[in-house]
Amino acid sequence: MRITHSQMARTLVDNLYRLQQRRNQAQIDLATGERIHQPSDDPTGASKSMALRHQADELEFYKNSMNDAGDWLKAADSAMTQLTGVLHRVRELIISGTNTDKPPEAMYALAAEAEELLGQAVSVLNTQHNGRYVFGGTAYHIPPITYDNSDPNNPVITWSNQADAITRIISKGERIQINFTADQFSPPGNPTGLLDQLHQVVVDLRTGQHESLGTDRLEELQQSLSRLLSLQSEAGAKLNRIEQNLARTIDLSLNLETLLADVQATDMPRTLIDLSIATAAYETALAIGGRLIPRTLLDFLR
Amino acid sequence: MIGSFGSYEVGRRGLSAYKRALDVIGHNIANANTKGYSRQRVHLQASTPYTAPSAVRPEGAGQIGTGVVVQQIQRFRDAFLDRQLRYEAAELGKWQTRDTVLKEIETMLAEPGEAGLNAQLSRFFQAWASAANTPDEDGPRNQLIQTALGLTDMFHRLNRQLDDIRHNLAVTAENTVAEINRMATELSDLNRQIARAQGMGDQANDLRDRRDLLLDTLSGYASISVQEDSLGAVNVYIEGQALVSQFATNRLEARINDDGDLEFRFPDLLDAANNPLQIVPTSGELHTYKTMRDGDEPSAQSLQRRLTELAYHLAKEINDVHRQGARIDGTTAGDPDWLDFFADVDGFTVDTFSLLDFKVNVTKAADIALADAALGDPDKYRGSGEIGLRIAELAGTPVMTGGVTFADFYRATINRFGVASQDAERMIENQQALLHLIENQRQAVSAVDLDEEMVNAMLFQQSYEAAARFITVIDEMMDRLINFTGVVGR
Secondary structure, rough: OOOOOOHHHHHHHHHEEEHHHHHHHHHHHHHOOOOOOOHOOHHHHHHHHHHHHHHHHHHHHHHHHHHHHHHHHHHHHHHHHHHHHHHHHHHHHHHOOOOOOOOOOHHHHHHHHHHHHHHHHHHHHHHHEEEEEEEOOOOOOOOOOEEEEEOOOOOOOEEOOOOOOEEEEEEEOEEEEOOOOOHOOOOOOOOHHHEEEEEEHHHHHOOOOOHHHHHHHHHHHHHHHHHHHHHHHHHHHHHHHHHHHHHHHHHHHHHHHHHHHHHHEEEHHHHHHHHHHHHHHHHHHHHHHHOOOOOOHHHOOO | OOOHHHHHHHHHHHHHHHHHHHHHHHHHHHHOOOOOOOOOEEEEEEEEOEEOOOOOOOOOOOOOOHHHOOOHHEEOOOOOHHHHHHHHHHHHHHHHHHHHHHHHHHHHHOOOOOOOOOHHHHHHHHHHHHHHHOOOOOOHHHHHHHHHHHHHHHHHHHHHHHHHHHHHHHHHHHHHHHHHHHHHHHHHHHHHHHHHHHHOOOOOHHHHHHHHHHHHHHOOOOOOOEEEEEOOOOOEEEEEEEEEEEEOOOOEEEOOOOOOOOEEEEEEEOOOOOOEEEOOOOOOOHHHHHHHHHOOOOOHHHHHHHHHHHHHHHHHHHHHHHHHHOOOOOOEOOOOOOOOOOOOOOOOOOOOOOOOHEEEOOOOHHHHHOOHHHHHHHHHHOOHHHHHHHHHHHHHOOOOOEEEEEHHHHHHHHHHOOOOHHHHHHHHHHHHHHHHHHHHHHHHOOOOOHHHHHHHHHHHHHHHHHHHHHHHHHHHHHHHHHOOOOOOOO
């Protein structure tokens, strides 16, 4: 084939251009640490990377959601612990009230303490978390229990009638109810049952009903305590579930980071080697071009 | 024998032939780097020999040579390679333009990354869930409105940029067509000049080079075919329709038709139905302008349609769920001051919806209905985020056609553009390699080689000197004959 100077010059320029392109790409990949800058760099990798980023964002959100759910449940849990303390103390009062030797003054004192404890139980049921009533259902701006004891003999205890679920998304397609409602602490069908019973304890103590204290009151209190225990263990189980889920989610997001790096990150050693090869080729091309192009027959004619 | 002075003529012919040969070499050297130039070479030929007239054939050898003439100045060119190169140049033009447009779209989409729609969609749905987790706080609700505005803004920006791209494609197509028409006129002028030169028996080499160069350039714009007639004029067909026929041209036109599509037509030619004759470019830049503007996926228009479909379904699905909700103040869907989250899409179908119709309708935190209206009691609405959670869950629900989620749908679109763009890059590389090969072959035939020219120059120079010396010889003979003959013994 006939080869002319212009062909050689053109070939040289084409080769230099191609090598410069490779060097430039390697430079961009190395300097940014990423190998996908736009979808065409690797369409499959790009859509994988987008999906992974999307997933990572989701996981980040689930984490926040779970932490929030955990806070709610912990608030409920600690309220329940307080309530347990209150009920235990009431139980002691009842037992000591069954003692028929107690003089009326001592019974009055017990009644006064029991009344105090009733007030405490009300305030525990009206516990707030971040300014929201923990046991108030979705109407958490309304105190679930109102307790009006302006007439100590006949106090008015009412329930707000709010028992709707509050839920959190804790993973894809998975929701968890994070609230307990005030009525759950009372026997079914009587949402203020627990407090009514406590009031009855006060009345019995004050009026010295040793008999009924030892039977009905103690029995009722025992049931309330076991109801409370089962609610608290439910809260504990949920907290547990959330903690496990959280740990798994953190694992997952670490995994995702690794996957994302696999897809996105520049393979440094390989790219560096590519760059060295391209640079060596580029310099060789320049050196050879520098010797080839300037020479013609004219240089050798006198 | 020709007369004594005839020998001068033999020498003179040598001088003038070699002078011309050297001129051609000078011309070659001068144009060694001229684009589209083909090297030229003189074809020397012995001139018509002389037969001495006589009634009776004389003794001795017959037919005496009369020297040399330049029979023609030939241009080195391979028409087959030209044709091949033009076909591949059209393909290259097509892919290069396609690549440019696709890269522009890719840059605009800013994927994969935090600035893209993918990330904004994630943020948007999470904003719903965040608002739902604290339904009685204004902060997360305002955040949600801002994120939603960011989302619609992004759709509007993409829409505008795609409009710009489409507009620019149409303008570029018009400019290209103007250039094609200008070249057609130049081609017809060259046809006339070449035909005139050929009519006088000349080769019109340099005019042909110019014409070939024009045809090379023209071939990048569209699929053309070229036929040369007996006069030396070429007929140029663009997608099978005559653009240049001999000395006349047909004007091509690019226009936006009533459907808003780009079309190419010859306004002065009529088709069977008496409408201006349309052509559909199959290759070259014109092909890309058309397909990237309003073709099937991937094109600017198809991307606009895809985004529109996405926006339509986003607005529709979210509004549908939002309507099951209740505001904190108790307002539910159907109440006079109820506001849909996005501007109502019920009056549209996917086809009539436009990205500009995708707007956030709510203006303040309290307009968002996060509570489940089924609770029925305004007191319960304050702490209910049920609707917000349901909308957040839409992100993972396959609501789009084909059973995919919003993000999947968008990602599939991006993927298709990525693949197309990568394809274009690869095709450009292939085409460039191919063109380089063909161009090399063509250069092998047509390019000026300075070494070769120098060798030939020396050769012709020597011949020129020898011819001059020959004239001196004849001259000395004549001198001897005229000045010294017949002076015997003087």
